Amino acid sequence: DGGITQSPKYLFRKEGQNVTLSCEQNLNHDAMYWYRQDPGQGLRLIYYSQIVNDFQKGDIAEGYSVSREKKESFPLTVTSAQKNPTAFYLCASSIEETSRKFFGPGTRLTVL
Amino acid sequence: AQTVTQSQPEMSVQEAETVTLSCTYDTSESNYYLFWYKQPPSRQMILVIRQEAYKQQNATENRFSVNFQKAAKSFSLKISDSQLGDTAMYFCAFMGEADKLIFGTGTRLQVFP
Numbered sequence: 001d002g003g004i005t006q007s008p009k010y011l012f013r014k015e016g017q018n019v020t021l022s023c024e025q026n027l028n029h030d031a032m033y034w035y036r037q038d039p040g041q042g043l044r045l046i047y048y049s050q051i052v053n054d055f056q057k058g059d060i061a062e063g064y065s066v067s068r069e070k071k072e073s074f075p076l077t078v079t080s081a082q083k084n085p086t087a088f089y090l091c092a093s094s095i096e097e098t099s100r101k102f103f104g105p106g107t108r109l110t111v112l
Numbered sequence: 113a114q115t116v117t118q119s120q121p122e123m124s125v126q127e128a129e130t131v132t133l134s135c136t137y138d139t140s141e142s143n144y145y146l147f148w149y150k151q152p153p154s155r156q157m158i159l160v161i162r163q164e165a166y167k168q169q170n171a172t173e174n175r176f177s178v179n180f181q182k183a184a185k186s187f188s189l190k191i192s193d194s195q196l197g198d199t200a201m202y203f204c205a206f207m208g209e210a211d212k213l214i215f216g217t218g219t220r221l222q223v224f225p
Contacts, residue, residue: 031211042116042203042215043157050211058212090157092213101213103157 003027004104006091011109013078013085021076021107023091029102030095032074036060037088037106046089049074078109086111114139116206118216125194126224132179133189133219135204144208146180146187151218152200160202163187191221199223 004025013019023032031050035043045058049068063082068074074093078085091104115138125131137146148160163171163180170178175195179188191198204216 033213035213040121040217042205042217043213044215045212048212088155092157100159100162106155 004091004093004102006089006104006107008107009105011107013109013111015111016080018077018079019109021078021089021091021109023074023076023104024072025074025091025093025102025104026072027093027095027102028071029093030071031093032068033092033094033101034058034064034066034074034076035090035092037090043090046076085109114141114206114208114214116204116214116216118204118219120219121217122220122222124222124224125191127194127196129194130190130192131194131221133191133202133204133221135187135189135216137185137187137204137206139185139206139208141208144206146178147205147207147213148176148178148187148189149203149205149215150198150200151203152197157203161189194223196223196225 007022033048034046037043044060046064047066049055052071055066065077088108090106092101094101117136144165146163150158150160161171161173161176175192177190201218203218206214
């Protein structure tokens with residue numbers, strides 16, 4: 001089946017530690033995105049990548065980093081510089097020339 | 113900058129009835145897309161319906177339809193014959209030339225039997 005997978009579903013981290021969230025897609029999509037969701041707010045864009053080895057900051061990139069070494073993979077690292085990392089993180093992908101985005105199941109990150 | 117506003121934090125409707133969720137947006141662009149996404153308790157984001165701004169005809173997907181008023185920058189979602197499985201958060205979203213989705217804050221819809 002084609003789709004987007006995110007792992008793990010739940011992630012716990014101690015304050016001050018970096019942590020990496022996985023996002024993989026087998027849809028052959030060029031573009032991939034990371035969103036953050038907080039209670040009472042809509043999704044906010046962290047980073048996006050339109051093509052391999054290239055990515056751009058979204059609206060709330062501070063404290064996060066990404067890489068795009070393969071078309072299928074777009075991991076997100078939450079660094080210790082992120083002041084309030086506890087949130088629900090959603091990965092998405094799309095074919096560049098269409099507007100429809102497909103979302104993964106999400107990762108719930110909790111900082112202890 | 114584009115903004116999306118959903119002014120109804122919560123709505124409720126009885127099963128089989130019709131409910132309308134409101135959304136307004138602000139943009140200076142002329143070519144863009146508008147979306148309604150559903151997020152059930154599983155938290156998976158599911159595309160409900162999509163509208164292209166250059167199309168005057170309102171999009172329809174089975175029990176879901178939109179009322180797109182471009183001049184008023186309004187994009188409401190109508191759910192007919194509501195079902196218990198429609199209970200979810202509903203997000204309105206805008207995508208312009210930058211290919212970035214901008215979301216509203218969501219409306220929590222509860223369908224009662």
